[in-house]
Amino acid sequence: MPISIASYGNFINYLFWFKISVVIVFFVSCKDKSPEIDYLITNAMVYSGELVDPSLLDIGISGEYIVFFGDSKSTGINAKNIIDASGLFLCPGFIDPHTHLDRDLSGPDYKSNLSSLRQGVTTVFAGNDGNSPLPIARKLEEWERNGIGTNAGLFVGHGAIRRMVLGLGAKQPNVEELEEMMNLVAKSMEEGAFGLSTGLFYAPGSYAKEEEVEVLAKVAASYGGIYDSHIRDESSYSIGLISSIQEAINIGRKTGIPVHISHIKALGTDVWGKSKEVIELIESAQKEGIDVTANQYPYLASKTSFRATVIPRWAEDGGNDAMLERFKNNEVKSRLLNEIKENIRKRGGAEALVFSEAENKLYDGISLKKFAELRKLPEAEAAISILAEEPNLGVISYNMIEEDLKNFMLKDWVVTGSDGGSGHPRKYGSFARKIGNYALKEKLISLPFAVHQSTAKTADLLGLEKRGLIKEGYYADIVIFDPKKYIDKATFESPYEEAEGVEYVFVNGAMAIDKGHYKGILAGKALRINDFE
Template identity: 45%
Template sequence: MKYIILTLSLVTISVNAGDNIDFVVSSERVFNSDKQKFEALDVGVCGKKICAIAGRGSLKANAKKYLDYGTKVISPGFIDPHTHSLSELSKYSTRANLNYLTQGVTTVINGNDGKSPESIVKTAKQLLEQGIGTNVAFFIGHNTVRNAVMGQADRKATLSELKKMKMLVEQNMQAGALGLSTGLYYLPGTFASTEEVVELAKIAAEYQGIYETHLRDESTFNIGFLNAIKEAIAIAEQAKMPLHLGHIKALGVDVWGQSTKAIELVQAAQKRGVKITADQYPWLASGTSISGAVVPSWVREGGKKATIKRLNDKTLYQKIHAEITENIRRRGGAERLLITVTEQPNISGKTLAEVAKSHSKSPADTVIELAKGPVVKVASFNMLEQDVKNFMVKPWVVTSSDGSNGHPRKYASFPKKLKTYVLEQQLITLETFLLQSTTATANALNIDDRGAIRLGLNADLIIFEPTSVKVNASFKQWNILSTGFNDVFINGQYVVQDGSYNGVLAGEFVKPHTL
């Protein structure tokens, strides 16, 4: 008899009698995302794949190794749709991606905000040759494509330039990109028209790609938050493709409370048939450079040298000073901008207001001086918690980190959401948190080979006790690893055991299900 058929009241499975299951993980609380509930199950793994699922204890006789986790949660590994982790993955010393592994994240997405490798296939090949600690997937970035063809030019693309950009998008979609990402707030994307983005998005749509965007405005910097939502929806509708809103937020005092109207816009479009999802990090502060936060884009056009030249131009001083002052106000004031990464240790950990006072300068003048030197990172406390909560409870919003140096979100976003919004405030259930961090994210990104505990999927699994998970990073010390996600499997390989990373580099290049 070639197969042993195990028929249970719970599920039906087939196990090849000639090959025992490599290992089984078992618990009273295995998360079934299809039913959105916990079940007492055995989960069998053969090679990279989940090859058996049965009632607890049923697979013990078939397993080479049986790992009983008692009442700990067994969940699919988390998928972070917005990470900026390529620099870590590319370096030998950080390629294990421990700041994500220790959050329970087994797959990271890169290429967000319009910034990606120019050649995804080349980058993926290099990463796999050296080995990486987590799985990785990519968007092709509009800013990257535009910069490759047009540089930082503030003008409309010619037909020839648009054709070249389309070719780059198509090449990368063929290589396995999830879709096209834009960062229309950033350079040079801010110089692009809606029509340009639509034309490029249509190429990605031909390959069933997603349109992922950092909105042109999350505040009142240019067209306004709600108008930026409308623009994103219009691009997706015209290109006939799904829309994913990156790190959705109402940023700054002028738009606090507008989450309700933003949600109404999204849900109205969904009723028209537009597939829309979003991701969100569970913090009240965003993170970027001080230049990106408050220096106008026209000042930054052309790169660092051009920026410094304008900042030193006395004829432009009044205009620049006024616009920086207004941008600081939008973000809630100089006391809400915390300096987190700088080559000047005497100002690290201080607010812009404190630094300005200590130098007897205005906040705007302080920014002008800081923007001339090495990159200064800030945490911008610009969000209203009720807006964060309004977005978080929506079934189309998933968990992300938008990880960046200088912000604890890079080290603790998933633990933060679990601790604050599940265990403490009970805004969402543990089951909802797990769904928003796994299967819902996979569905949003067209990833169908992982993200759930199902037969035939890759065995990316995490085991943890929710109450033992700890957020160790803070805005004062942003780069401390989280603890509590003590057992992690990636593609069937044990990579974190009893809280310790074992050195295994099991990550793969993840492509959408259309390829």
């Protein structure tokens, strides 16, 4: 039977409205089912990394990035995982600009970097104090191949380059040798180093003149790097604390490179109380237009090599074997003992020097004073005696005062850094101690300030893009901690105790710590300065 024109029109009309209904249902369905994100963190007190008061907000994570920052109830966000962070504080993952963790990150037992993660640190830098692995590219590629628990970057070490080109002697480079050193800095920067580090207190870096460092810093500056310096003298060993700060500033003035003074301090009885003079000097340079910052660990004792603490640099000329030969040389021994005695005094006396990481565990944790009594030797003679047995012995040196520590901590150009290495609680506790003790407990500094100096400020001085802030489009490096429990537990007697109070840590969007438990993942990235050009 033929279809009437009226019936055909009704059919077309039906199809039209059917299609419209399908479209409406589709869009309503899409609205009700927003794209799923990986994690939604709700009810967190958020310290964004900026110098602003915290807010109660929700954070969304998808893949490696923060994709939402606000009130999730009004947006209809769907998430695969929801974390209720009620009563907890959320911050950007902390950034540690000065560590000695390159060996940890390279070893199967420690590459997770739990000493950092347990504090909420998600990014670390190594190759400091002039001592870096070489080539830079090889180490970064190794970390990528084997996996690391936190993000990590490297400086190229002036001391490492000097050893490679000039050996361990107190010589000065000729034109060809200096050019070789410049080429090594350039190659390292091209491979991803974030700048040049120096350890001018330590041999062989200590043998370099300012002009040598200036030339190499200028190369690093041409690649956008910074000058990270353990200055020549934090005390009164050689040119003195003030002159050493001036040397670092001069290098910045002559080359234009940003200067970063590593673990700023006034070390030893001769310079206690000089923090105000150091601060005035640095802030005067800043007014001149020189970019000067510093990092600090919140402890009154340092850790370094016992040899560097008591032995004058001239006695180290040529390396360890040459030093041991001088110990046997009666012609130089009198001078050596006198200088050792003076260096012990500058450090606060033999009782303030406590051995750490000794190969002979009988010496671990005892002072030079106690060791001298056991050996029935004068203290300077005892120092030579133990170094003849253990030339690489470490020492905890109780050599700072609270007034100087606090004066530096209050400055907005001083960021948090651990100088983390074995045998000192700073490796396991620096960030937890600064925030848990000096911000939350003592209230010397505000919590927004403490977080800023551990995140955004550090990211800015290092040139790290999309890290250091809680912000949409930034990498999801995040720490969530309980403010009632967050504190360092490591002490000088028990330096390997992990910090407490961190509930969750995300590294590049992956959950590394869940309800206080490490999940066994290695989500860190090997960072290169070239990544941020």
